[in-house]
Amino acid sequence: MSNADLRLADLNNAKLSKANLSNAKLSNANLRDADLSNANLTGADLRSILPRVNLSYAQLQGVNLSSVYLQKANLSHADLSGADLTNADLIDANLKEAKLVGTKLKGAFLKGANVENVDFRETSGISQQMKIDLMERGAIFE
Numbered sequence: 001m002s003n004a005d006l007r008l009a010d011l012n013n014a015k016l017s018k019a020n021l022s023n024a025k026l027s028n029a030n031l032r033d034a035d036l037s038n039a040n041l042t043g044a045d046l047r048s049i050l051p052r053v054n055l056s057y058a059q060l061q062g063v064n065l066s067s068v069y070l071q072k073a074n075l076s077h078a079d080l081s082g083a084d085l086t087n088a089d090l091i092d093a094n095l096k097e098a099k100l101v102g103t104k105l106k107g108a109f110l111k112g113a114n115v116e117n118v119d120f121r122e123t124s125g126i127s128q129q130m131k132i133d134l135m136e137r138g139a140i141f142e
Helices: 128-136
Strands: none
């Protein structure tokens, strides 16, 4: 399913664990409660509403998640290196041990997110106050 065009698709509760969706177009798809654990979504366009989606262990390098609604999403152990999370809503998301090296986080909402052992090296768009808050919650910046 690499390069698939799934824009506007209804994938509510879809079981797509371990799927290869690299470079897929998933903008405006309904992925509410979908299981995308261990999926390859490298380079995909995921600008959608993704509450409670399971993206644990997913490959999300370079993914466009700008302005995405990811409340209560499971992103634990996911690789989001180089992803665009500008204005993303990550309230109460589980990011435990995720890799966010070089991500864009300007305007991202991380209130209540689990950031334990999350690698935030070389990220952009984080204020000094947010950096301090994230480090107090277990995030890694060095």
